[in-house]
Amino acid sequence: MKFVVVALLAAVATAAPQYGDSRPQARFDSLEEVAILRDDRVIEDDGRYNFDVETANGIVMSEAGSPTGLEGAINSAGSFSYTAPDGTPVVVKYVADENGFQPQSDLLPVAPAFPHPIPQFVLDQIAFAAEEDAARARGELRGASQPSSRYGAP
Numbered sequence: 001m002k003f004v005v006v007a008l009l010a011a012v013a014t015a016a017p018q019y020g021d022s023r024p025q026a027r028f029d030s031l032e033e034v035a036i037l038r039d040d041r042v043i044e045d046d047g048r049y050n051f052d053v054e055t056a057n058g059i060v061m062s063e064a065g066s067p068t069g070l071e072g073a074i075n076s077a078g079s080f081s082y083t084a085p086d087g088t089p090v091v092v093k094y095v096a097d098e099n100g101f102q103p104q105s106d107l108l109p110v111a112p113a114f115p116h117p118i119p120q121f122v123l124d125q126i127a128f129a130a131e132e133d134a135a136r137a138r139g140e141l142r143g144a145s146q147p148s149s150r151y152g153a154p
Contacts, residue, residue, distance in 0.1 A: 070098050
């Protein structure tokens, strides 16, 4: 009988929460509740889907997809928009397919336009490498660029 009581106490102690409050915390420590104005979702039997969501604080999200990708992967396209804390309107359109997630927005950073100016030291190195390749092709280049036939164990 004592064994059963000890086993029950051990089970209760093990099942008790270990880390305090396990409720998910609101982002930015905000407890503000935001109404959902629209939540339309459609899922077809063949795997196609679309959804449109709009909230009272200005978040709008829309996506559509279908299993037309490689090996049954789902290709999707959509957009989302919201207002940043500084008041900037953010609009992102995207495609997600076998080439990955491809967002488009005026607010995303972009690589510099190419061709950009190439520094002279880089052009000099390219010319030097071309001269070495030509000399090697003519059989004129010997020394450090050629493998050593005298390499052996020390």
